[in-house]
Structures are given as structure tokens and as C-alpha cells.
Amino acid sequence: MAGSLQHLGYDEVQDARIGKLIQLEVDTVEESRIKEMCQKLLANPVIEDFSFEVVG
Amino acid sequence: MKVAVLQFPGSNCDQDALKALREDVGVDAEYVWHDESSLVGFDAVFVPGGFTYGDYLRCGAIASRSAILQETKRFAEEGRPVVGICNGFQILAESGLLPGALTRNINQKFICDDVYLRAETNRSIWTADVDKVIRIPIAHGEGRYIIDEDGLKSLEDNEQIAFRYVSSKGELNDGANVNGSVSNIAGVLNKQGNVLGMMPHPERATKELLGGTDGLSILRAFSLVKA
Numbered sequence: 001m002a003g004s005l006q007h008l009g010y011d012e013v014q015d016a017r018i019g020k021l022i023q024l025e026v027d028t029v030e031e032s033r034i035k036e037m038c039q040k041l042l043a044n045p046v047i048e049d050f051s052f053e054v055v056g
Numbered sequence: 057m058k059v060a061v062l063q064f065p066g067s068n069c070d071q072d073a074l075k076a077l078r079e080d081v082g083v084d085a086e087y088v089w090h091d092e093s094s095l096v097g098f099d100a101v102f103v104p105g106g107f108t109y110g111d112y113l114r115c116g117a118i119a120s121r122s123a124i125l126q127e128t129k130r131f132a133e134e135g136r137p138v139v140g141i142c143n144g145f146q147i148l149a150e151s152g153l154l155p156g157a158l159t160r161n162i163n164q165k166f167i168c169d170d171v172y173l174r175a176e177t178n179r180s181i182w183t184a185d186v187d188k189v190i191r192i193p194i195a196h197g198e199g200r201y202i203i204d205e206d207g208l209k210s211l212e213d214n215e216q217i218a219f220r221y222v223s224s225k226g227e228l229n230d231g232a233n234v235n236g237s238v239s240n241i242a243g244v245l246n247k248q249g250n251v252l253g254m255m256p257h258p259e260r261a262t263k264e265l266l267g268g269t270d271g272l273s274i275l276r277a278f279s280l281v282k283a
Binding site for chain 2: 040041042044046047
């Protein structure tokens with residue numbers, strides 16, 4: 001992907017990664033519960049890392 | 057002796073499994089729907105292949121959190137027999153009943169073919185009867201078994217590797233490793249040896265009409281399970 005962008009002339013691209021973006025709409029924000037959701041279902045710790053961000 | 061064949065939205069090997077168990081292995085088997093929470097009356101569990109819940113999120117991830125899987129975990133922890141084939145293996149790995157994870161095949165393609173397998177331990181009922189190289193089919197896009205180095209060592213130390221992909225002559229080499237799995241692993245056991253997960257489909261190799269009967273050497277173990 002990075003190579004393809006470079007090939008198109010975007011020499012500033014050093015690296016690229018494709019990941020999964022999951023957007024959740026929640027009534028209340030409790031970060032510990034969001035972390036739990038990531039650990040229990042949204043990410044598989046054997047093959048994936050995760051991070052989350054509260055926006056809006 | 058009765059086997060529960062679990063059914064989820066998107067299961068597609070459930071009928072093959074039921075027929076193979078009833079007609080070819082000769083045991084009683086019934087479907088159990090995914091939102092059931094009891095396995096009372098059953099003596100073994102078969103988690104069939106397919107594309108449960110469309111394999112959204114990750115293969116087997118949603119199914120592994122279903123009501124019947126919570127009950128299956130409890131059932132397995134009692135030391136009772138549970139087998140997961142293909143998507144069923146993915147479900148058992150996602151549920152934590154089996155170590156490791158199944159990821160995209162190394163060639164990025166869905167592979168539908170016959171493979172040769174060698175049993176790597178005789179300490180489980182599923183592998184004890186497999187004393188030669190067997191040929192059974194695979195049909196998966198995400199069957200590359202992944203586990204870290206410590207995990208692999210632990211699998212080896214505890215004799216948890218059930219099957220490896222080998223050549224028709226039984227040789228362990230990269231050419232036989234169709235999906236790029238770590239250490240040619242095609243199937244694994246839990247520590248106790250009562251839970252088996254494997255990508256190849258023994259239930260599709262139980263009649264000459266299907267192209268072979270080698271799957272019976274694995275599935276016959278169901279007939280040894282005591283009610």
C-alpha cells in the first residue's frame with residue numbers, strides 16, 4: 001500500500017497499515033467498560049492489539 | 057449416547073455432521089440451536105463448520121459468545137467430549153477453549169482440496185485410532201493456525217497437537233502446509249485432551265461415495281463415549 005502511494009508520487013509516505021475501526025454509540029461513557037468490551041469481544045488478544053478513543 | 061450438533065445462523069456443515077454421525081458412525085445425534093442454554097441429555101458436542109453470523113468481526117467470534125457456547129464451555133470443563141470442525145474450530149479458539157487463533161490463509165485464497173494428515177499423539181480418543189496418514193478435505197479461507205513461541209512449546213510439551221498437514225507419504229514439509237499454519241498444525245487439543253479443534257472435515261469423508269472414509273478413524277471415537 002505504501003509502495004503503491006509512493007509509486008503515485010507521494011514520496012512522503014514512509015509506512016502504512018490497515019486495521020479495523022469499530023464505532024460504538026453509547027448512552028454513557030465509562031472507559032473501564034469500553035476497555036472490557038474490547039477485551040471480551042472486539043479484539044482477539046492472540047492476534048490483535050487495540051486502542052480506543054472517546055469522541056463527540 | 058447422544059451428540060449435540062450445534063446450529064448457528066450461517067452453519068452449513070450441520071447436516072453433513074448429523075448424517076455422518078447417525079449413518080456412518082452409528083450414534084444418536086440431534087441439532088441444538090444457538091440460543092439454547094442447556095445440554096442436558098447430551099454426552100458429546102459437535103460444533104460444525106460454516107460462516108456463523110456471517111463471520112462478522114472475526115471468524116467464529118460472535119458464535120463463541122452465544123448462549124450455547126457458554127454451556128459448551130461448562131460441559132467441556134467437566135472433561136466431556138467436544139469437537140469443532142473448520143468454523144467450529146474457529147469458534148472454540150475464539151471461546152478460549154482451545155489455544156491460538158485462525159487467520160487468513162497464507163496465499164490469501166479460499167482453499168477447497170483434499171489434504172493429508174498425520175495424528176501427532178495417541179492420548180486423545182480422537183487421535184488414538186489414526187495410525188496411518190489420512191486423506192480428508194478442507195474448505196476454508198481462514199485456517200492458518202497462529203500461536204506464539206511459548207504457546208507452541210506448551211502445545212508440544214503437553215501433547216496438544218492433534219494433527220499436522222503432511223505429504224501423502226507422511227512427510228512433514230512446507231509443501232504440505234496448505235494454509236501456512238505454524239508448524240503445519242491442522243488440529244489441536246485442549247490440555248485435558250477432551251476438546252479437539254481441526255480445520256479439515258472428517259464428516260465429509262465417511263462414505264466411499266464422498267471420495268473416502270478416512271474421516272471415520274477420527275469420528276468413530278464418538279461411539280466410544282459413554283452415556
